[in-house]
Amino acid sequence: MAPPFPLAAAEEARQRWDELAPFFVAELERVADGGSTLLDENSWEYDGLFSFAAYLAAEKRDSRAYGPLVRACHCSTERAHALFGADLGNQLGRMLASVCDDVIAPLKALAEDRAADMWCRYAALLEIIRGWFDEDLIDPSVTGLSNLPKVGRNDPCPCGSGKKFKKCCGKEANEPVAGEDKDGGVGRALDRNG
Secondary structure, eight states, rough: OOOOOOOOHHHHHHHHHHHHHHHHHHHHHHHTTOOOOETTTTEEEOHHHHHHHHHHHHHHOOOOHHHHHHHHHHOOHHHHHHHHGGGGGGGHHHHHHHSTTTTOOHHHHOOOOOOSOHHHHHHHHHHHHHHHHHTTTTTTOOGGGGSSOOOOTSSTTTTTSSSSSGTTHOOOOOOSSSOOOOOOOHHHHHHOOO
């Protein structure tokens, strides 16, 4: 049986962000430098601190998290799934966008990194495209961000396999790329566990 979610501690961390941010950013740095997200390597017990730090930094729009979060994304598919799990795709893109402070160069480098996981690259690319729209570099009369393909679990996979997304490329992410709740991140996690 899993221990109860530390709801009070999580809420306190949200309230005391200015004081506790260095601790959470240090955790992002540690993992970005190759550190593990496991409490115990033998039992494969996940500690969740990296995910909580990423969500909380994104919620607070703290740009100190941008460098380590982008560095963590420059990883293999196996590591990406260990670090981000079901957050690959839209959630990761939103986290990156929340902390990037309009500095696009690291996202561009991630999107172009062929050694990085496909979903990490996708998250970076989507935010670059959104930035191009915001800067009026793409004429919205030609195409709009709302016209970018959104892939749901039961939609055909965009890779062209003919399978449903959930049975093909979405199988690894275990989450739909579109159709997420309006309340995301830490707030949704706290509400679900409260």
